[in-house]
Amino acid sequence: MSALTALARLRAIRDGVAQPITTVRHCHVAPQPMVFVPLALSGEAAAPLAAMVGTDPGHPRLLVVPQPRNRDLRFAFTAELAEVVLPYVEGFRKDTETVERRGGEPYERCLEAPQILVPNRQGAAFVGLLGRSTRFRRIDGPYPVHPSVPLLGRWLTYFADRSQQPGSCLLMAATEALGLHWASGQSGLEDANLATLVSWIDPPAGMTGAQAALEAEDPLLWPPAGPATDPGFDNEVLAPAVHAYEEAPTEHSVERIAQAVRTQLDPTWRLMWRAVELLRALPEGARVRERWEADRGSFTRFTERLAEGGPPQARRDGAVGAAARLAGLERARASYDVQRAYDDPLIMAEYRLTGEAFAGTVTAADPEHTEGEGRSRKLRPLVTVTTADPVRQAPGTVVGSPDRRGHAAEIVEISGDEIVLKIVKGMGRGKSPTPGSVPEVGERVTYTSLTDDFQSSAALPDPELTPWTHGGPPQEYVPSDEDAQEEWS
Numbered sequence: 001m002s003a004l005t006a007l008a009r010l011r012a013i014r015d016g017v018a019q020p021i022t023t024v025r026h027c028h029v030a031p032q033p034m035v036f037v038p039l040a041l042s043g044e045a046a047a048p049l050a051a052m053v054g055t056d057p058g059h060p061r062l063l064v065v066p067q068p069r070n071r072d073l074r075f076a077f078t079a080e081l082a083e084v085v086l087p088y089v090e091g092f093r094k095d096t097e098t099v100e101r102r103g104g105e106p107y108e109r110c111l112e113a114p115q116i117l118v119p120n121r122q123g124a125a126f127v128g129l130l131g132r133s134t135r136f137r138r139i140d141g142p143y144p145v146h147p148s149v150p151l152l153g154r155w156l157t158y159f160a161d162r163s164q165q166p167g168s169c170l171l172m173a174a175t176e177a178l179g180l181h182w183a184s185g186q187s188g189l190e191d192a193n194l195a196t197l198v199s200w201i202d203p204p205a206g207m208t209g210a211q212a213a214l215e216a217e218d219p220l221l222w223p224p225a226g227p228a229t230d231p232g233f234d235n236e237v238l239a240p241a242v243h244a245y246e247e248a249p250t251e252h253s254v255e256r257i258a259q260a261v262r263t264q265l266d267p268t269w270r271l272m273w274r275a276v277e278l279l280r281a282l283p284e285g286a287r288v289r290e291r292w293e294a295d296r297g298s299f300t301r302f303t304e305r306l307a308e309g310g311p312p313q314a315r316r317d318g319a320v321g322a323a324a325r326l327a328g329l330e331r332a333r334a335s336y337d338v339q340r341a342y343d344d345p346l347i348m349a350e351y352r353l354t355g356e357a358f359a360g361t362v363t364a365a366d367p368e369h370t371e372g373e374g375r376s377r378k379l380r381p382l383v384t385v386t387t388a389d390p391v392r393q394a395p396g397t398v399v400g401s402p403d404r405r406g407h408a409a410e411i412v413e414i415s416g417d418e419i420v421l422k423i424v425k426g427m428g429r430g431k432s433p434t435p436g437s438v439p440e441v442g443e444r445v446t447y448t449s450l451t452d453d454f455q456s457s458a459a460l461p462d463p464e465l466t467p468w469t470h471g472g473p474p475q476e477y478v479p480s481d482e483d484a485q486e487e488w489s
Contacts, residue, residue: 002350008183016208018182018200022344025282027177028169028292030115034088035060035272037119037265038126040227041068042234046129048077049229049238050261053084057273062265064258066245075145078134082148089114089155093303113170113292113299116159117276119194119225119268120175124163126227127171131156135312150312157313158302164329166336167291170299174275175225181282185209194271195222201278223264225271233264285343291336319470320463327457338452342402348446352389357448358419360387367438369422379431381423381438383409385445391419398424399447404437409447421447 008019034055041047047068054060061084065077095111118124135153137145163171179191184200190213191197199212207215216222219230229238237260245253317325341347341357351357364384371380393399393411399421401407407426411419428434439445466472 003353004346004350005183009185012183012185012200012209016185016210017203018184018197018209020181021183021346022181022282023346024285024344025279026180026285026288026340026343027172027279028115028284028288028295029276029279030112030169033115033117033276034085035117035269035276036085036123036127037225037268037272038123038130038227039229039261039264040126041065042229042231044068046126046133048074048130050258050265051077051081052262052265052269053081055088057269060265060269062258062262064254064261066249066254066257067242071143075134075137075149078130078149078152079146082146082152085116085152085155086148090303092299096300108300109293110296110300110303113296115169116171117272118171118173119272120192121173122227123225124160124171124173127156127163128160131158131160132315151306154306154312161313162295162298166329166333167339168295168298169292170295174272177279178275181279184213186213193217194225194268194275198271198274198278202274222267222271225268226264229264233260285340287339287343291339318463319466320460323460324457331457335452338450341448341450342452345446348402348448351448351450355390355392356450357446358385358387358389358391359444359446360385360389360417360419362439362441362443362445363418365438365441367427367433379427379433381427381433382412383421383423383439383445385419385421385447386417387419388417393449397449398451399449400451401445401447403445407437 005021008021012019032055034053035057037052039049039051041049048063048065049068050065051063052060053063063077063080063084065073067073092110092112092114096108097111098106099109100106116127118127131153133153134145134149135157137143137150137153139145139147139150159171162168163173175192175194175197178197178201179188182197182201184191184197186196186200193216195216196213199216200209203209203212219232223233224230238257241253241257241260245257247253314321316322341351348357348359352359362383363386364382366382369380369382370377372378391414395411395413397411399409399411401409404426407423409421409423409425412422413420423433423438427437
């Protein structure tokens with residue numbers, strides 16, 4: 001936890017309401033997201049019990065497995081889930097745009113992409129488990145399933161994998177999105193409870209966040225947001241209802257179970273849409289659109305892979321694939337952190353405290369300053385910034401500015417609270433700098449050593465050359481009878 005976030009938590013306790021820790025929204029919220037609230041059977045990590053899903057806050061669809069230990073009922077549930085999810089996802093494949101690429105062939109990208117919202121990180125993990133347990137299923141032979149089940153499994157696996165990409169918003173947990181923008185007066189572990197977190201951010205009239213959060217901890221009023229259910233509900237309500245279904249599998253016994261799980265899902269469903277409203281009320285950060293475009297590109301590539309008849313995602317990555325994936329996630333995390341800081345002065349303030357950034361006022365400027373002679377002469381404007389921030393960068397360090405894209409400067413000299421900068425990039429190609437490219441005297445500026453420049457990935461061996469110590473060359477995927485068996489846990 002950073003110093004500013006800790007201070008915001010203390011203020012939340014003092015004022016009785018969560019404190020904003022950002023000035024803009026750092027995640028994309030789609031015009032029509034799909035909310036998915038799953039429940040799993042206690043003791044069975046990926047055995048679905050029920051789910052509430054849909055894109056209309058007033059008309060959710062309730063899906064129920066009356067006996068989660070029954071294989072046929074479980075896959076009937078996934079087939080029903082596919083009836084809801086697949087049309088929503090595939091509806092975004094129709095409209096595309098042509099994207100020009102510098103030095104390469106233009107390509108097609110979907111104009112929009114689906115967005116699935118789950119209550120918490122455990123819900124996102126459940127999506128991955130459900131995808132893993134269904135994407136290898138067969139539609140014929142032993143243990144056949146409905147043709148939509150393996151396709152749904154591949155999509156769920158894709159969304160779960162994409163959710164691990166920093167900054168991606170195709171599959172988003174509500175608690176993480178809210179915690180990214182507000183600091184409550186409770187611990188980070190307690191922030192995983194959607195009801196208490198929303199209570200801190202938006203307490204009812206006449207109540208403080210602490211009072212509302214204490215009330216939200218009552219499982220009778222606000223059941224857990226899943227996928228785990230409350231033990232009291234399991235023992236007192238669900239177990240007798242399931243037992244009654246086993247004794248007499250009638251419409252009445254199924255409806256009894258449906259009514260029971262509805263009491264657990266309805267409160268969370270309302271909280272999810274309240275979370276959407278809270279996030280939409282924040283202005284969107286400047287670089288959120290870029291990250292959403294990357295999500296749209298990833299979504300388009302996966303739809304093309306499905307159209308080409310590619311195999312399901314592997315059970316696990318090979319050595320080269322795992323190394324490439326880890327390196328890609330590390331680069332994405334570094335880029336995401338920089339983009340958030342560039343978009344948000346409050347995030348940048350964290351780096352100002354650590355000395356990785358400084359802000360100040362321009363007290364002198366020489367926009368026509370040059371270096372070299374004759375044809376080697378280069379335009380190198382000089383700018384002097386006076387700052388009260390601690391500066392820990394050494395002379396020669398190249399810094400950038402969130403206020404000017406493509407702008408770069410080199411620290412020439414540090415003397416007390418004055419820093420002399422030499423502009424080395426982003427002032428145009430003419431003999432004079434482009435208007436506005438060089439800060440003027442009296443202007444408030446921010447500079448940081450954080451950079452979002454492209455970083456090429458490290459060279460990795462071909463998968464065919466992987467040594468036996470790392471698993472050897474990957475084997476080609478061939479469906480087997482084992483793939484048709486269950487893998488729920």
